[in-house]
Amino acid sequence: MKRMVFEEAVDAAIAEAMVRDERVIVLGLDVPMMRAGLHARFGPDRVLGAPISEGAYLGAAVGAAMAGLRPVVEIMMVDFIGVALDALLNHAAKLSGFTHGRWTNPLVLRMSCGAGYGDGGQHGQALWGMLAGIPGLSVVVPSTPDDAYGLMTSALAHDGPVVFLEHKLLTKNWLEFVGSGGRTTLSFDVPKAGHEGDVTKQPVRLGSAARRRTGDDVTLVSLGVSVHRALAAAEQLASSGISCEVLDLRSVRPLDTASILASVQRTGRLLVVDEDYRDFGLSGEVSAVVAEAGLPVRFARVCTEDTIPFARHLEDAALPNVTRIVTAAQRLMGAPAQAITRPLQLTEVAPGPASAANHQPRALS
Amino acid sequence: MKRMVFEEAVDAAIAEAMVRDERVIVLGLDVPMMRAGLHARFGPDRVLGAPISEGAYLGAAVGAAMAGLRPVVEIMMVDFIGVALDALLNHAAKLSGFTHGRWTNPLVLRMSCGAGYGDGGQHGQALWGMLAGIPGLSVVVPSTPDDAYGLMTSALAHDGPVVFLEHKLLTKNWLEFVGSGGRTTLSFDVPKAGHEGDVTKQPVRLGSAARRRTGDDVTLVSLGVSVHRALAAAEQLASSGISCEVLDLRSVRPLDTASILASVQRTGRLLVVDEDYRDFGLSGEVSAVVAEAGLPVRFARVCTEDTIPFARHLEDAALPNVTRIVTAAQRLMGAPAQAITRPLQLTEVAPGPASAANHQPRALS
Amino acid sequence: MATVDVETLYRSMRRIHAFEEAVRELWDEGSISGEVHLCHGEEALAAGVMAHHREGDAISCDHRPHGQFVARGVDLRAVLAELMGLESGLCAGRGGHMHLFSKQHLIATTGIVGAPAPLAAGFALALKRLQPGAIAFAFSGDGAANQGLFFETLNLASVWKLPLLIVCKDNGWAVTTYSRTVTAGDHVERARAFGFEAESVDGMDPLGVSEVAGRLVAHVRAGKGPAFLHARCTRLDGHFLGDQMVRTVRDPKANPDAGRTVVENLTARRGGRWTDRVRGLFRTGQAMLRLRGGLGKKNDPMRRPFALSDEARRRIDAEVEAEISAAVDAVSQEAA
Amino acid sequence: MATVDVETLYRSMRRIHAFEEAVRELWDEGSISGEVHLCHGEEALAAGVMAHHREGDAISCDHRPHGQFVARGVDLRAVLAELMGLESGLCAGRGGHMHLFSKQHLIATTGIVGAPAPLAAGFALALKRLQPGAIAFAFSGDGAANQGLFFETLNLASVWKLPLLIVCKDNGWAVTTYSRTVTAGDHVERARAFGFEAESVDGMDPLGVSEVAGRLVAHVRAGKGPAFLHARCTRLDGHFLGDQMVRTVRDPKANPDAGRTVVENLTARRGGRWTDRVRGLFRTGQAMLRLRGGLGKKNDPMRRPFALSDEARRRIDAEVEAEISAAVDAVSQEAA
Ligand SMILES: Cc1ncc(C[n+]2csc(CCOP(=O)(O)OP(=O)(O)O)c2C)c(N)n1
Numbered sequence A, B: 001m002k003r004m005v006f007e008e009a010v011d012a013a014i015a016e017a018m019v020r021d022e023r024v025i026v027l028g029l030d031v032p033m034m035r036a037g038l039h040a041r042f043g044p045d046r047v048l049g050a051p052i053s054e055g056a057y058l059g060a061a062v063g064a065a066m067a068g069l070r071p072v073v074e075i076m077m078v079d080f081i082g083v084a085l086d087a088l089l090n091h092a093a094k095l096s097g098f099t100h101g102r103w104t105n106p107l108v109l110r111m112s113c114g115a116g117y118g119d120g121g122q123h124g125q126a127l128w129g130m131l132a133g134i135p136g137l138s139v140v141v142p143s144t145p146d147d148a149y150g151l152m153t154s155a156l157a158h159d160g161p162v163v164f165l166e167h168k169l170l171t172k173n174w175l176e177f178v179g180s181g182g183r184t185t186l187s188f189d190v191p192k193a194g195h196e197g198d199v200t201k202q203p204v205r206l207g208s209a210a211r212r213r214t215g216d217d218v219t220l221v222s223l224g225v226s227v228h229r230a231l232a233a234a235e236q237l238a239s240s241g242i243s244c245e246v247l248d249l250r251s252v253r254p255l256d257t258a259s260i261l262a263s264v265q266r267t268g269r270l271l272v273v274d275e276d277y278r279d280f281g282l283s284g285e286v287s288a289v290v291a292e293a294g295l296p297v298r299f300a301r302v303c304t305e306d307t308i309p310f311a312r313h314l315e316d317a318a319l320p321n322v323t324r325i326v327t328a329a330q331r332l333m334g335a336p337a338q339a340i341t342r343p344l345q346l347t348e349v350a351p352g353p354a355s356a357a358n359h360q361p362r363a364l365s
Numbered sequence C, D: 001m002a003t004v005d006v007e008t009l010y011r012s013m014r015r016i017h018a019f020e021e022a023v024r025e026l027w028d029e030g031s032i033s034g035e036v037h038l039c040h041g042e043e044a045l046a047a048g049v050m051a052h053h054r055e056g057d058a059i060s061c062d063h064r065p066h067g068q069f070v071a072r073g074v075d076l077r078a079v080l081a082e083l084m085g086l087e088s089g090l091c092a093g094r095g096g097h098m099h100l101f102s103k104q105h106l107i108a109t110t111g112i113v114g115a116p117a118p119l120a121a122g123f124a125l126a127l128k129r130l131q132p133g134a135i136a137f138a139f140s141g142d143g144a145a146n147q148g149l150f151f152e153t154l155n156l157a158s159v160w161k162l163p164l165l166i167v168c169k170d171n172g173w174a175v176t177t178y179s180r181t182v183t184a185g186d187h188v189e190r191a192r193a194f195g196f197e198a199e200s201v202d203g204m205d206p207l208g209v210s211e212v213a214g215r216l217v218a219h220v221r222a223g224k225g226p227a228f229l230h231a232r233c234t235r236l237d238g239h240f241l242g243d244q245m246v247r248t249v250r251d252p253k254a255n256p257d258a259g260r261t262v263v264e265n266l267t268a269r270r271g272g273r274w275t276d277r278v279r280g281l282f283r284t285g286q287a288m289l290r291l292r293g294g295l296g297k298k299n300d301p302m303r304r305p306f307a308l309s310d311e312a313r314r315r316i317d318a319e320v321e322a323e324i325s326a327a328v329d330a331v332s333q334e335a336a
């Protein structure tokens, strides 16, 4: 077991696949520098820099996957998917359906995502709900280095297209790249346990959630950075006698409905904490699967509601922060919402007590 | 009051706006022919044919709207939005947010949508859930000529970007264009009341649903062609003693939450009938707004679950058809689902008894 | 570079042509739903280029794919069955006319205009690594050549030096739009500006196409980088079967609604200035005339003279006829 | 076509330069969050082109917009306040560095590479109808010139004959990528292939830029169709403030992690063939050297000789200094 920062874990999973399988290649903008390690180890034919033509190179990756390669394609930020969506929507996602499973395209699309470092509304979106809305795609959003390794390993082994999103607050390199720029004059609310941790090198099955904390009163369903916010909120809530279960979805699609239902059945209260846009996305879907199952629950969600504002205090208020989560959970309990002040300095999220996850037991450490 | 087919109503709304306001222009692929009437009346400078460069011309339309025009942009089918999404996602939708409302872009994006004529999975998607997931956009999906006129009129008057979707089964021209090709050897399940009807020329407020049928047992929430399927199902269900209310959303975003809640509060049962993909979209959102309001309901949804298959019988089974709706409604009632056979020939959906809509009373006729 | 004999080319063209005739009948009778874009007018082009296809090469097609599928030797029954939405279809009826795929033959189709280019670039990337010497073909139209994906692929394929031949089937039209009115510059010059080896050819002349395609394929196969073949052809059935504009041009009375709408709008009291209306009318008329001009028999590559004996021609025709009929019969039986 | 005097150009460059220096300080001290792309190295280019801007013209910018905003005469306090996320900012702190907008000045910014071109094409379309004689400027980079949106706009603007000048600010780089390695052909030739009036110029020479830009602007303003100005410039601060690669090039010890990762991987037991690894290393080294070469003072347009008396220069410098300091002071006070 090795301690790694988030992107080390991702790169390690890719490197191991590249060693095992000559067909695995990496391509995208700036990958020779951004993945300097892989480039140094596998050379420029397998770590292929591309022009700023995301539409064409993602489309080409679909073709390459159809013709026998297993590409890991990088688009710098999920926000930029707008210029390349067609390759996902009408090609990668539909090939298996169109051919009744006779032709598949094993492809991993790796993108950074997420806000919290003051970069404006075109560089901090989550958009996993939008992508998960496309039948035929898998979409994963790890919250720890261990899961990052495990999900990338499963993504690389999967025969269909997988979207792999890494949050910029979790990845040292991205955050330094677009957030700090080497400055020490700014602080970021980086979840420590998400940023660096032990890596067990176990694959994480696509579509398997992990229980990060057990509790009886409210189920917090979350993913990515928000998992850590949810854990911090759960800690605060515990001190006021509210016991929260925290479920880390890890995969958006396929959604681990069974784990959600199992937890909600016990708690009867469901709070979705989702950094993506609130409307028409993941939070609604979670509500729907619970309602379809006929489980009566009290439901609320803490999400991003609108275009993310640039100013950091406005951004912070717009994202699912600990205060908003605590307030929403209290409301769900029927308790009058109390003002809970949040520490202004860099919050280092303490991992919740390690708990048996539903499918893949993992401790956050 | 004039009887019009669907696209006549849309074109009439546009023509009237073009007469009133020199700044209204139409641009897109093939509009000089596809909108031959407007072209003949306003000339080639105001009805502007474009190359197959949807990304650039939609982006240009955003710029044109910022600089004083009020463009109606056409993309032939919503399926093709993948090559142009960036203009919506990061530009049209975000301008108002980025400028704190100081700059807006009055833009209508007109696209055909929907399946039911056997054209394969890249030419029959709904995708309104995906688009409605973008804060800053409005998305409307009329189900009748009257609403088509009314919503287009409101869209043209709106100062932000509006996506206007017209279902190919409702528009004579599109269906002939891509479905029949002038053949009489094929039949289509065209909802008569959606295809042609009286046009009152009243604007329909964005975000206002219409009650198409009153009932006490189950609320069917729907839009577009599915409204007519829901009405047909309601008729069948009535004969077995189940009383359905049918709500036509008309707007996806803004969602008329108040109307949904008012109806569900009475019936306690909610069935969303949505031609769009089931997961991570409109049907989930409807579930969520009801759950957020704390209304206990039994919930189900009849949607499109996967890539739409080409073969017509498979396509028919994949779309929200009357049988699926009836079965789902019966399940919601707790009744054992009965096999209800659907007439094989062209179903002409009889309009339900005209009923007072919540906001804009409209009869389907 | 292999020279291709007339008989091979003629047979290939004939097979494509006869296949499309069969599809037309099935479409007319309602056995095929949705849009169907025939490639009548492209027979020579498809035959001439595909003559240089080798086992192991990959192909991407646009919404007008039949010519390539027939020439590639894909089982015609499976293709027909797919068009008819049968379980025995190439894709079990899930794909349809614009989504024909055969993994075994490395041939794929997309209905998104412009998308064949990046797809084939990806094929080329894979082949370059996995099967040196094999190349990828992309077939798409003059309309598609204004799509961003297309231009991006020109650049990408050039800097990655991909073994890719892009074939631009220039029939002058994109649906109802006369392409020249929305296309700046010249296709070959544009491709050359990206470092492509590029040539233009009369796409109705099978030997001419074959010769130039052969040269370009040899260039690509030798690893010298991508190439671009611009082939002028026609669209003898209009954009798709049942094309409204073609029906109107052939018989204005067939589509009285369209005429009425135009006249009503043209003469509407309130509207654009008269000069604008007249300019609009003029452009519409011009497009109609251009369209009619393109439909003439002189644009039919099947009517070009072939250096073949009557006897050889008859023999080939009969063999092809038998092949296609057998396929249609088999599939029709199954459908019944 | 108006000729522009040296003093005007120098003042404009100086204002841009001083503004960027102020931004750098605010960024360093943490008063500005996120990415900030300065336009040091583009001062001459911005000044030379913007000298031909007229009231009523529209402008779109990419992620490196400050030069145009300063030259356009937008209130510098409002721009600084926006960068700092204050309510008094140009966009009330909602937009930020990559989303600067002033409706009054018809100037907009986007962080999506390639998007300035269609945006400005739309401005041009509106101006053509609403304000004949006014034109639109699009400013973007050499990297952006490989985006589909960019190519589509070349075609669109040409066939629509839009009053549009696209300025390609070619600093040779896109983030960590040396553009030549991912760009096929020549920017000017590519634009010409779409019928653009196109020219290349030394973007570090303000008079040269102004002269050529003036010619192209006159062409566009006269309604003769769109034009393309390719201006070679530099990226004196790397891609953005705090650029890792620049920091590494300047002081390899500053970024020990990067070096360690490369060495570990290069020498990993299992991996690519040695020849591949060496090729990779060579390319990385080459890029580093190229980057270092570009950072040299000889590439600073501010250090070029100006035909100005020392006294005039000092006067302008002082005036500009005063202007910028006043703006910074006002905004800093407000922030406190
Ligand atoms: C991105 C996209 N835009 C629009 C369409 C609708 N469409 C289908 S075929 C076609 C015309 C294509 O013209 P061209 O490439 O010249 O091919 P041709 O039909 O002439 O063979 C259009 C616009 C589409 N399928 N995809």
Ligand SMILES: Cc1ncc(C[n+]2csc(CCOP(=O)(O)OP(=O)(O)O)c2C)c(N)n1
Pocket: A029, A052, A054, A076, A080, A083, D037, D063, D064, D111, D112, D113, D114, D140, D141, D142, D143, D144, D145, D169, D171, D173, D174, D175, D235, D239
């Ligand atoms: C569509 C898109 N892809 C990638 C990025 C990330 N990105 C931001 S700036 C940049 C480089 C742009 O290079 P260039 O156009 O030459 O401008 P320069 O930074 O050199 O001024 C990239 C890749 C983006 N913002 N948008």
Ligand SMILES: [Mg+2]
Pocket: C141, C142, C143, C169, C170, C171, C172, C173, C174
């Ligand atoms: Mg064509």
Ligand SMILES: [Mg+2]
Pocket: D141, D142, D143, D169, D170, D171, D172, D173, D174
């Ligand atoms: Mg650059």
